[in-house]
Amino acid sequence: MKHIPSKAWLLPVALLTGCAFDAGEGFAVLEPSVEAAYTPLSRRNAGDGYQALATDFQLRVDAGAVSLGSIDLQASSGGGGSTTFDPSSPPPGYTLCHGGHCHREDGALVDYADVEAELNGGGGSSTVTVAKLPVDAELDLLSPAVRDLTCEPACELGKTSLSRGRWSVTGLRMTGRVRDGRVPARFAGALPFRFTAAMTGDEATPVAVLTGDLDVPSDRENEPRVTLGLKLELTPALFDAVDWSAVTVGADGVVDLDAPANKTVRAALLEKVAALSPTAEVSRGSR
Structure with a gap:
């Protein structure tokens, strides 16, 4: 059985942990x-x-x-x-954003691009x-x-x-x-x-x-x-x-x-x- 260096298997876990931490944080407090x-x-x-x-x-x-x-x-x-639209901080009217779409309070799934367009008022x-x-x-x-x-x-x-x-x-x-x-x-x-x-x-x-x-x-x-x-x-x-x-x-x-x-x-x-x-x-x- 091939020995895996002790530090090698930690790298993917660290990367995943870092991603999860960043996604849940705000950009400023x-x-x-x-x-x-x-x-x-x-x-x-x-x-x-x-x-x-x-x-x-x-x-x-x-x-x-x-x-x-x-x-x-x-x-x-x-x-x-x-x-800019930030999936980790859903805008008013939405409860969760992940996987390319947001859950609206009325149950609809809305793509990220459509949510951002809505926030920007159609470009005005x-x-x-x-x-x-x-x-x-x-x-x-x-x-x-x-x-x-x-x-x-x-x-x-x-x-x-x-x-x-x-x-x-x-x-x-x-x-x-x-x-x-x-x-x-x-x-x-x-x-x-x-x-x-x-x-x-x-x-x-x-x-x-x-x-x-x-x-x-x-x-x-x-x-x-x-x-x-x-x-x-x-x-x-x-x-x-x-x-x-x-x-x-x-x-x-x-x-x-x-x-x-x-x-x-x-x-x-x-x-x-x-x-x-x-x-x-x-x-x-x-x-």
Whole structure:
């Protein structure tokens, strides 16, 4: 009987084990977090906590918070986009992919090529949501803290490339004081103000939907562990759009930007909110 070297028979087993391990793994695993902050700018410092505005008014924020619904992590699909069908990570509506076809939830067997064509929308360019990050919380803007997030359906990604984050802002509230930096002043002293915005309507329309660029490839060429630090930063530039000499002061001596008399000013402020662009800090490592 011919003797088989002890290491020779291990090679096929090792290869099979390696294939099975790779097929069951995701290409990247996210560790996401979020932070929101109101950040004064040194070049705008006007003393006593006030910040100079483009209109020569000076403003101080005494309290502020933003409420976030969810942050959708999206990738391009179709039209040469970077999202690729991965059999080890069946797309929504499918339970298992193997042997050249996928099992659809209705019992049908669909070829890999047809599944990929379906994901790419028949060749048109679009975006798909790869993962949702539920926040559903109010974040203090003046005492910012990093909040760890979970992913739906999972933080383990198939082969794709995250290209943007879509933020749902469900509320914003700020209070503070504003004074005039001109001489002579357009009004005397410092006026207290308040601003509150929340989701409205039967369909709960967000206050704003923001988008921020991402560059997070999920593939075998990059380290799989992805620390994703998402941040929304508000600065005094938000209030550059407000003409404080045109606001109406309430009977209580407070400028209520939610009052009907200040609807034009409020609209200008909300337009600046809608133009905010969240940022992302990405670092990668091995598992």
